[in-house]
Amino acid sequence: MALTRPARALSRLVLLFVSASSDRPLVPEWLAVPEDANALAPLVWPASASRDAHGELSLGAVPVSTLRAQFGTPLYVIDEDAVRARAREVKAAFDAATARHGIAARVYYASKALLTTEIVRWVTQEGLAVDVATGGELAVALAAGADPGRIGLHGNNKSVAELERAVDLGVGSIVIDSLIELERLAAIAERRGRSCDTAQSVLIRVNTGVHAETHDFLATAHEDQKFGFALADAEGVAARVREIPSLRLVGIHCHIGSQIFGTAGFAESAARLVELYARLREGGDLPVLNLGGGFGIAYTSVDDPTPIEALADGIVEAVARECSVRGIPLPNLAFEPGRTVVGRAGVTLYEVGTVKPVVVSDDLTRLYVSVDGGMSDNARPALYGAQYSARVASRTSDADAALVRVVGRHCESGDIVVDAEYLPGDVAPGDLLAVPATGAYCFSLASNYNYVPRPPVVAVSAGRARLIVRGETIDDLLARDLGVAADDSREDHT
Numbered sequence: 001m002a003l004t005r006p007a008r009a010l011s012r013l014v015l016l017f018v019s020a021s022s023d024r025p026l027v028p029e030w031l032a033v034p035e036d037a038n039a040l041a042p043l044v045w046p047a048s049a050s051r052d053a054h055g056e057l058s059l060g061a062v063p064v065s066t067l068r069a070q071f072g073t074p075l076y077v078i079d080e081d082a083v084r085a086r087a088r089e090v091k092a093a094f095d096a097a098t099a100r101h102g103i104a105a106r107v108y109y110a111s112k113a114l115l116t117t118e119i120v121r122w123v124t125q126e127g128l129a130v131d132v133a134t135g136g137e138l139a140v141a142l143a144a145g146a147d148p149g150r151i152g153l154h155g156n157n158k159s160v161a162e163l164e165r166a167v168d169l170g171v172g173s174i175v176i177d178s179l180i181e182l183e184r185l186a187a188i189a190e191r192r193g194r195s196c197d198t199a200q201s202v203l204i205r206v207n208t209g210v211h212a213e214t215h216d217f218l219a220t221a222h223e224d225q226k227f228g229f230a231l232a233d234a235e236g237v238a239a240r241v242r243e244i245p246s247l248r249l250v251g252i253h254c255h256i257g258s259q260i261f262g263t264a265g266f267a268e269s270a271a272r273l274v275e276l277y278a279r280l281r282e283g284g285d286l287p288v289l290n291l292g293g294g295f296g297i298a299y300t301s302v303d304d305p306t307p308i309e310a311l312a313d314g315i316v317e318a319v320a321r322e323c324s325v326r327g328i329p330l331p332n333l334a335f336e337p338g339r340t341v342v343g344r345a346g347v348t349l350y351e352v353g354t355v356k357p358v359v360v361s362d363d364l365t366r367l368y369v370s371v372d373g374g375m376s377d378n379a380r381p382a383l384y385g386a387q388y389s390a391r392v393a394s395r396t397s398d399a400d401a402a403l404v405r406v407v408g409r410h411c412e413s414g415d416i417v418v419d420a421e422y423l424p425g426d427v428a429p430g431d432l433l434a435v436p437a438t439g440a441y442c443f444s445l446a447s448n449y450n451y452v453p454r455p456p457v458v459a460v461s462a463g464r465a466r467l468i469v470r471g472e473t474i475d476d477l478l479a480r481d482l483g484v485a486a487d488d489s490r491e492d493h494t
């Protein structure tokens with residue numbers, strides 16, 4: 001549309017006004033000026049995060065200056081004890097809640113949240129099973145030594161090769177997402193002579209219509225999204241699975257979303273699933289209801305996630321209530337927490353490169369703090385408008401708190417790490433900046449945008465730092481480009 005110059009100016013003015021007044025307030029309502037812009041909010045940081053007498057932050061009893069000197073920045077730091085403790089806590093919560101009703105829980109770690117072989121070792125040693133959604137995730141879980149019988153495979157478009165590999169490995173359960181996949185898997189399992197005792201265990205993914213993010217519980221359960229079967233179609237799918245000798249239907253599965261607070265959405269979804277379970281068990285044994293993951297964590301000091309014990313109790317109680325109304329026994333339950341296991345255990349360290357005051361209105365200046373990473377190591381703010389917090393990690397400061405936006409180094413104005421935060425106003429180039437609650441969906445969603453190498457992952461515990469994934473080098477980035485000259489005359493970019 002060709003606008004005249006005054007019209008363009010006017011539309012820009014209108015846009016500016018709209019964005020300032022409603023869409024994106026200059027200071028979000030939830031963000032208060034802190035009493036102490038150095039304080040580490042409880043729940044947001046791993047329990048081991050503390051400041052020493054000089055104000056320097058340490059994680060797992062390793063000072064951030066040591067981490068910077070050894071590994072550089074940006075750096076993903078994972079507190080091993082925090083992951084292990086949280087895995088135990090989550091498992092204990094679901095074990096206790098189900099044991100009260102005489103049933104068992106299986107807790108799968110949803111590996112897409114953060115997947116490295118070390119992470120798999122930690123969570124499996126703490127008693128969790130593992131969920132994967134692709135051949136790549138499966139390969140990492142196997143490389144870590146995970147028992148294939150305790151791996152679940154998901155996904156709405158698993159390839160034939162992925163399904164074949166899963167069946168050959170003896171993957172414990174495969175979640176069927178479509179009729180085409182059902183027939184594909186049946187053929188694969190049949191070709192491998194699987195039947196009766198060796199039949200491949202499968203679950204059917206259903207869409208309960210509960211939209212937990214928006215707290216909209218759709219009455220129809222016909223959700224306009226790609227995963228699973230509508231509740232109304234699940235009976236027919238189950239009947240079909242039960243006709244196939246190479247497959248064994250062990251349960252139904254749902255996953256209502258992510259970063260959910262409160263039990264209402266889970267309880268409503270569970271109720272709908274139990275109604276289906278009641279009908280399906282008339283056609284044969286159906287030992288498992290898998291209720292997925294989605295348990296929320298605190299990203300900022302105002303987030304107040306429901307304790308996992310309360311969530312576990314609330315969900316199991318909802319299932320028990322629905323079963324009791326129908327006079328049917330409770331099935332065993334399975335859960336797939338991802339974020340809540342690893343989210344709080346991760347902190348990303350950056351170095352501040354530039355600080356630039358930007359006057360955004362007559363009475364408000366925002367400090368733009370540019371760090372040496374950005375949307376390539378944390379895509380969530382750009383993808384979801386996710387909010388994070390930040391602290392200067394290398395020191396404390398008595399300077400007055402200033403409103404800042406922490407931004408990355410990418411060629412994109414949406415390259416935001418922390419949309420709004422108060423930091424000491426003397427934040428300066430060379431300071432280390434720490435962004436907490438980055439354990440989940442940061443490393444796993446990382447990209448090479450702008451050909452920025454992906455950061456290393458370091459595990460900290462009891463004063464020790466251990467590299468568990470090395471950082472990418474420029475040579476790694478060039479390695480796949482077949483047009484790069486093969487000779488060695490190129491300068492060393494590492």
Ligand SMILES: *Cc1c(COP(=O)(O)O)cnc(C)c1O
Nearest residue numbers: 110255258293294336337338339
């Ligand atoms: C992503 C996902 C999970 C884990 O979700 P979190 O929010 O990380 O707990 C569990 N199950 C399925 C099927 C998923 O897609």
